[in-house]
Amino acid sequence: MSKGLETKETILKSALELTSKFGLESLSIGGLAKSVGMSKSGLFSHFKSKETLQVRVMDYAAEKFTRRVIKPAIKDPRGIPRLRKMMDLWLEWSENYMVGGCPFVSAIVEYDDRPGKVRDHVLHLQSKMIGSFERAIQLSVEEGHLHAKSDVQYLGYKIYSNMIGYHIYSRLLGRQEARDNFNKHFDEIVFAHRANLEDL
Amino acid sequence: MSKGLETKETILKSALELTSKFGLESLSIGGLAKSVGMSKSGLFSHFKSKETLQVRVMDYAAEKFTRRVIKPAIKDPRGIPRLRKMMDLWLEWSENYMVGGCPFVSAIVEYDDRPGKVRDHVLHLQSKMIGSFERAIQLSVEEGHLHAKSDVQYLGYKIYSNMIGYHIYSRLLGRQEARDNFNKHFDEIVFAHRANLEDL
DNA sequence: GTTAAAACCGAACGTTCGTGCTAATATATT
DNA sequence: AATATATTAGCACGAACGTTCGGTTTTAAC
Numbered sequence: 001m002s003k004g005l006e007t008k009e010t011i012l013k014s015a016l017e018l019t020s021k022f023g024l025e026s027l028s029i030g031g032l033a034k035s036v037g038m039s040k041s042g043l044f045s046h047f048k049s050k051e052t053l054q055v056r057v058m059d060y061a062a063e064k065f066t067r068r069v070i071k072p073a074i075k076d077p078r079g080i081p082r083l084r085k086m087m088d089l090w091l092e093w094s095e096n097y098m099v100g101g102c103p104f105v106s107a108i109v110e111y112d113d114r115p116g117k118v119r120d121h122v123l124h125l126q127s128k129m130i131g132s133f134e135r136a137i138q139l140s141v142e143e144g145h146l147h148a149k150s151d152v153q154y155l156g157y158k159i160y161s162n163m164i165g166y167h168i169y170s171r172l173l174g175r176q177e178a179r180d181n182f183n184k185h186f187d188e189i190v191f192a193h194r195a196n197l198e199d200l
Numbered sequence: 201m202s203k204g205l206e207t208k209e210t211i212l213k214s215a216l217e218l219t220s221k222f223g224l225e226s227l228s229i230g231g232l233a234k235s236v237g238m239s240k241s242g243l244f245s246h247f248k249s250k251e252t253l254q255v256r257v258m259d260y261a262a263e264k265f266t267r268r269v270i271k272p273a274i275k276d277p278r279g280i281p282r283l284r285k286m287m288d289l290w291l292e293w294s295e296n297y298m299v300g301g302c303p304f305v306s307a308i309v310e311y312d313d314r315p316g317k318v319r320d321h322v323l324h325l326q327s328k329m330i331g332s333f334e335r336a337i338q339l340s341v342e343e344g345h346l347h348a349k350s351d352v353q354y355l356g357y358k359i360y361s362n363m364i365g366y367h368i369y370s371r372l373l374g375r376q377e378a379r380d381n382f383n384k385h386f387d388e389i390v391f392a393h394r395a396n397l398e399d400l
Numbered sequence: 401g402t403t404a405a406a407a408c409c410g411a412a413c414g415t416t417c418g419t420g421c422t423a424a425t426a427t428a429t430t
Numbered sequence: 431a432a433t434a435t436a437t438t439a440g441c442a443c444g445a446a447c448g449t450t451c452g453g454t455t456t457t458a459a460c
Contacts, residue, residue, distance in 0.1 A: 003457060004407065021313045025226065029448065041450085042408040050448060100313040109309045112372040113221045113300040123372060130373075157381040161365025168364060169357060172312040172323060173330075181357040188392065203427060204437065229418065241419085242438040250418060 008046055011036055012060040015053070019061070021100030024054050024107045024118070054118045061103045062125045068093050070132050079143035080190060083136045083159075087186055090163060091179070101171050104129065105164060130156060150193045158189050208246055211236055212260040215253070219261070221300030224254050224307045224318070254318045261303045262325045268293050270332050279343035280390060283336045283359075287386055290363060291379070301371050304329065305364060330356060350393045358389050 001009075014036045019027050029050060033043040047053040073085040094102050104126055111119040134156040140146045146155070162185045170178035214236045219227050229250060233243040247253040273285040294302050304326055311319040334356040340346045346355070362385045370378035 002406090007407080023225070023310060025223075028446075030446065039409045040448090041410075044449070045407070048449095101309075106309050108368055108372045109301075109306050110223060112368075127373065153377065154381055154384065157365060157369060157378075158385055160369075161361045161385070164364050164368060165357060165361025168308060168312075169360075172308045173327065177353065178357075181354055184354065185358055185361070192388065192392070202436085207437080228416080230416070239439050241421090241440075244419070245437075248419095 004046070007038075008056075011043060011046060012057060015057045016061055016064070016103060017099060019057055019100075019106070020098045020103045023110050024057065024103070025110050027054065027057070029053070051117055055121045058103070058107060058118075058122055058125055062129070064097070065093065065104075065129065066132075068097065073136075079140040079145040083133075083140055083190075084186075086133065086136055087159075087163075087182075091166075091182070094167065095170075102167055105167055130160060133159060144195050146190070146193045147195050155189070155193060159186065162186060162189070204246070207238075208256075211243060211246060212257060215257045216261055216264070216303060217299060219257055219300075219306070220298045220303045223310050224257065224303070224322075225310050227254065227257070229253070251317055255321050258303070258307060258318075258322055258325055262329070264297070265293065265304075265329065266332075268297065273336075279340040279345040283333075283340055283390075284386075286333065286336055287359075287363075287382075291366075291382070294367065295370075302367055305367055330360060333359060344395050346390070346393045347395050355389070355393060359386065362386060362389070 011032065015027060015032055018032060018035065029044055030040050033040045036043070047056060069086060069089040073082050073089055076082040076085040104122070107118075107122045108126060111122055134152055137146070137150075137152050137155050137159070141148060141150050141152065162182055165185075166178050166182035169175045169181065211232065215227060215232055218232060218235065229244055230240050233240045236243070247256060269286060269289040273282050273289055276282040276285040304322070307318075307322045308326060311322055334352055337346070337350075337352050337355050337359070341348060341350050341352065362382055365385075366378050366382035369375045369381065
């Protein structure tokens with residue numbers, strides 16, 4: 001790997017950490033430069049605007065998310081086990097790797113009313129992420145774990161809401177029971193849409 | 201009402217609008233002054249720091265929320281009807297009055313990793329808000345609408361998650377089905393915890 | 401080893417940020 | 431109407447913001 005690429009990697013790693021803690025908008029070139037130990041202009045020249053830096057950071061986060069949550073879950077058998085694994089990995093990712101909370105949640109909330117490239121990109125990435133979950137749900141239907149008439153989109157909404165709710169309960173409110181709530185709710189959702197045994 | 205108080209009202213009204221759109225941190229004294237048509241220092245002298253301005257804005261939002269969502273719902277009969285009304289009013293508040301989305305959601309996400317007075321205050325207000333919902337749920341249990349063994353805190357979690365999920369699906373992703381999802385999910389949650397008829 | 405390119409730095413730019421002053425004006429009290 | 435108080439404006443400050451530019455150092459290619 002060339003020198004340029006590995007400094008970019010260093011920068012993005014640090015940038016994602018800051019973004020996770022303080023949000024994508026609060027990410028400043030100067031502060032970021034200080035935290036990686038290089039000059040403002042030197043860092044700036046890697047990305048040619050703050051906007052593209054922000055976009056790259058979200059790409060970096062998405063790539064990390066795919067590598068740590070989506071891809072490893074594919075080793076588990078299709079259907080509920082794989083979906084369940086995705087949940088576990090998402091929790092682990094959110095708790096252990098992202099020191100300041102899921103960067104997507106912050107970015108979504110921050111940019112829902114700021115038109116521009118950053119918003120469009122965040123929207124695109126998040127749609128892809130939800131798509132991954134919906135695909136896992138669809139497979140659960142096809143494998144016969146969930147009722148054939150299950151509304152995949154609606155199920156995705158419920159599972160996604162549960163994740164966000166957990167995130168806020170756990171992060172801001174610091175409620176210990178958040179994790180139990182999350183697991184219990186997930187199980188209930190799956191149970192409510194389980195395949196009817198006599199249909200098999 | 202004295203002149204000072206009504207200018208404060210004007211300022212806070214405009215500040216809440218900006219906060220709803222761009223977040224509490226992006227709220228700047230200069231920008232706010234421009235939007236209400238007065239000088240930066242003139243506005244500043246009303247609050248003696250940005251921090252207290254932010255706190256006052258959240259208080260203003262909380263007061264508005266109580267007046268538009270919590271209090272009117274009390275007219276409806278205790279239990280599920282009142283809880284349902286709260287949901288409807290919350291949706292209406294979030295959609296019609298808050299042009300840029302629920303200011304609490306933004307504030308929570310923005311300040312979950314920024315220690316200080318603002319964070320503490322937001323946390324306090326949000327806890328009170330969740331408390332209002334939990335009380336309505338508790339009443340639903342006492343009225344016999346929900347099962348006596350219902351875990352009120354857990355039910356609150358599910359309902360709160362549903363609200364946040366709707367908010368994101370509707371705001372950022374712009375999904376039309378968000379509202380239907382929300383209503384369907386709410387009904388399912390209530391149904392799952394309904395009082396067992398033979399217990400009555 | 402020479403050379404072209406890439407990476408990095410330091411300084412400066414025009415703005416905007418939050419926050420103090422001082423002085424002028426409007427409001428409220430007597 | 432006179433006076434005291436509350437409200438607003440003007441100006442300036444130091445700091446941080448994103449960005450540009452000229453020059454130096456480091457890397458990569460031949």
